[in-house]
Amino acid sequence: MSVKNETDLEDQNAKTSQNKHPHSGSAKNESHPELSVVVPAYNEEPNIDELCSRLIAVLEGTHRTFEIVIVNDGSKDHTLDKLLQWQKKYPTVFRILDFNSNFGHHNALWAGFEHVRGDIIISMDADLQNPPEELPKLLEKTDEGYDYVGSYRLGKRQDAKWRDWASKIDNYLRGHITNIAMSDQGCMLRAYKRSIIDAIIHCGDYTAFIPVLAYKFASKYTEIGMRHAPRFQGETKYGLYYLLRTHFDLMTGFSLVPLQVFTLFGFVLASGNFLLVIYLLLRRIFIGPEAEGVFTLFAILFFMVSVAIVGIGLIGEYVGRTYQIVQGRPRYVLRKLYDTQK
Numbered sequence: 001m002s003v004k005n006e007t008d009l010e011d012q013n014a015k016t017s018q019n020k021h022p023h024s025g026s027a028k029n030e031s032h033p034e035l036s037v038v039v040p041a042y043n044e045e046p047n048i049d050e051l052c053s054r055l056i057a058v059l060e061g062t063h064r065t066f067e068i069v070i071v072n073d074g075s076k077d078h079t080l081d082k083l084l085q086w087q088k089k090y091p092t093v094f095r096i097l098d099f100n101s102n103f104g105h106h107n108a109l110w111a112g113f114e115h116v117r118g119d120i121i122i123s124m125d126a127d128l129q130n131p132p133e134e135l136p137k138l139l140e141k142t143d144e145g146y147d148y149v150g151s152y153r154l155g156k157r158q159d160a161k162w163r164d165w166a167s168k169i170d171n172y173l174r175g176h177i178t179n180i181a182m183s184d185q186g187c188m189l190r191a192y193k194r195s196i197i198d199a200i201i202h203c204g205d206y207t208a209f210i211p212v213l214a215y216k217f218a219s220k221y222t223e224i225g226m227r228h229a230p231r232f233q234g235e236t237k238y239g240l241y242y243l244l245r246t247h248f249d250l251m252t253g254f255s256l257v258p259l260q261v262f263t264l265f266g267f268v269l270a271s272g273n274f275l276l277v278i279y280l281l282l283r284r285i286f287i288g289p290e291a292e293g294v295f296t297l298f299a300i301l302f303f304m305v306s307v308a309i310v311g312i313g314l315i316g317e318y319v320g321r322t323y324q325i326v327q328g329r330p331r332y333v334l335r336k337l338y339d340t341q342k
């Protein structure tokens, strides 16, 4: 769902269509290219030139028709200006979606998917952590008939240590709690066939875990190892809080196991407490009242209260998710679509 304001579109079309660069011929069948590459970008100004030049070189090497859909996710730097310069150079290759403000990585990716026209869709990040030169590996797999090709980062992670550990724990828990056997959901260089993208964007799921949704919808899934580089320029947009949130979203969005585990735990605890009450009662009758041991009781009480609080939080996660769906707010607000073709 999106709110669009495309009033200046004709204007833009008029401007850019007169300005065709010879290379733009590489996207021959513009209205229905074979490949669409979707890139969300938030404050990526120093990376745009490197990204676009390397990506175009790789795409031209595939000898397929292509388009690049870049979503400017409310950047506060000059990301958009840079992108528009590239669109001027390659008017038929670039489609640029400009958001009103920052709506987050996954919503940006979602918006890109809603606007692609290709048969095979490739997602990637703007920071060049996954080198675009790895892209042909994905196409080999889609050519073999896979409708979703995921990827995992080869070798040592090129992120901060804590990020590495956080995503290892995340990947482990997800595998066990949600039954989703993906080695690395954080690696965004992925390829999807059109049918998978259609299924994703028709899905009303509010938390847009695109790699995971695609996994659910794919009939033939495979994963390949990708080289992984440090960020080319700039800093990661994600801190610890974001990672924790993502983790909760994923667990509660794709599984009821946390609720069930909690209920089971509640049963075990209740049985233990029942025995404790019997014991205390018998003790009271046969031995008499006790003044000592109060702290032990407090300890047990505190423990149970904290368990109850965790339970309330867990239920809150599910209620919150339902609330978001009921609100039905748009995932993003599009300020303008810079497109040279209708």
Ligand code: UDP
Pocket: 039, 040, 041, 042, 043, 044, 073, 102, 103, 104, 105, 108, 124, 125, 126, 127, 129, 235, 236, 237, 238
């Ligand atoms: N990104 C975005 N909106 C955001 C945060 C990030 O579009 O609110 C983009 C960002 O420009 C990059 C990708 O999402 O292309 C991944 O972000 P980042 O590299 O900061 O994440 P990390 O690789 O550290 O997980």
Ligand code: MG
Pocket: 125, 127, 129, 231, 236
């Ligand atoms: Mg990154």
